[in-house]
Amino acid sequence: MNEAFGTDVWVFVEQRDGKPADVSFELLCKGRKLADAMGGALRAVVVGADTATAIGTQCFHYGADEALVVSHPSLEHFRSGPYARVLIELIRSRQPRVVLFGATVSGRDLAPRVASATQSGLTADCTDLQIADVDYLKKHHQKLLLQIRPAFGGNIVATIIAPDAPTQMATVREGVMELHAAADPHPVLLTQVDFTPHATDELVRIIDRHREESRIDLKGAPVIVAGGYGLGTRKNFAVLLELARVLGAEVAGTRAAVDAGFLPPERQVGQTGVTVRPKLYIAVGISGAIQHRAGMQDSNKIIAINSDPEAPIFDVAHYGIVGDAMDVLPKLIEAYKARLK
């Protein structure tokens, strides 16, 4: 290990309206493994108002060794300025080796600002993280963070490293890391960190705010019916919605389907959407680019329906159906209804 560098793994624990974000706890679970591999401590950083301490306590279910709690009424809602200031000061004084953020709107706003101020390496939307020794450009680096993500252009996975940066940062989408209670939770160790408001905090003021918890629960759905750009039209998508209705399934899709306006962004499965592991995933008109497969390939059973027998989606499927979705879907709906009778 480079003696000048720290060994801590940190997770920025995000709260919205005083409630913790799932993705932060998922990251703590992964962070526990990384911290063990690093030989360091896992610390949660909770920034918020009156619920921050309670959220800090929850972090110990997921493997934290310590929670740094920064609580102040002016930190109730996320704002780039003061939140970044808090993180930057903490990172400068305590030198963590790794800092993980959820790839949420707030995480994607905060992480780059903090990385810029601390000259840290930052990789967006990682689908896997590991600690490993690396030989790079004739130099041996011990215990680097491997930041793994599908790369541009298709069936390629890139491993990114930040060999010389004191702090290595990554953002990860919701659902990518699995949530599970720590087998052997550590005793609660909360450390309150002082916060003093600063005039620059008021450069951006929130004057109005509307949000509600999403009613779409892709991660929790046992059955998902997903459509791709291959479905072609909104009218064809209606047949997919009908299958989902009959099966009691959630509807999802690829980025291309979202970009085409067939589905809202909350229903995107894949590297830059949600990662799901349902009992059954039915992929319709989805070619199976790696960015999409990254978000669904761990499903218990996968049915692929595609008119192109060479489509890569068939390589991850348990059942393959080569055919036109507009021909297959109505027959599948009928077959299911017949079984119900």
Add this chain to the structure above:
Amino acid sequence: MLHSIVLVKQVPDTANITGKVMNDDGTVNRSKLPAVFNAEDRVALELALRLRDRYGGRVTVLTMGPPRASDVLRECLYMGADAACLVSDRKFAGADTLATSYVLARAVQRLAPYDLVFAGRQAIDGDTAQVGPQTAEKLNLPQVTYAQEVKSITNGRITVQRHIDGGHEVVEAQLPALITVIKDAAEPRPYSAKRLMAYKGAKTLMELEKLAEDNTLLYVDKLVEEFRTRKLFIDTYSADDLDAEPARCGLKGSPTRVYKIESVVLAGRDREMIEPTSEGLGRLVDALYQDHILG
């Protein structure tokens, strides 16, 4: 008078990928891809132009890229930008988002004074959404990301509606500020035919150097002067022009490196092909029931 600087990027058209686009060292072989104006940057320019039309002032567009990135700058001029600026140097090659934001911040400082810096939320070639906030941090500017709508500017504060997780919020930011913009924020205006005719001949320093090389009667300095007078000169900055520290530019200034690139070899699951007939699909439904996947 409001001065807005818009950061734009020429990106490979990832929606139209053909052939092998990755080099063996993990970088993108851009020559294999058509290059386009990053869509969210175009929306950012539209917002800046609307503010100028409403409050007066001027809009400068800025890009860092290879010489051919001048194409997007000309497109910006066709839309209505008042001035364009290319930042280009071999020393910038291999830059990650941190090194990119360093150079962009230097260039923005060079264009000061300014009131607003606009950018698309993210570019489609990496989808990182990092360059906006990193540039804001280096310029010590407040940032408003994921902007959906610019409502107004009053008393040196801009009111912006932005997307947040599960909803939206309205914020007021003190100028100068940096704003990143999402796709639905505005419909970019089409090119004006008049402006297209006027600016299709706009040229960067490199393009004028090429002209001079091909014709011994022409001198670069004269050409720059002439194009500048005719408002057809695209300001061109190198690392030296920006007093950029070499250690913070390009690959040298990039903490992140591509360590490995792997093709994903799919093991090919032991999959069962189902005939797309009523009988085939009936048997599939039965199998799913038997495995307790359905029911």
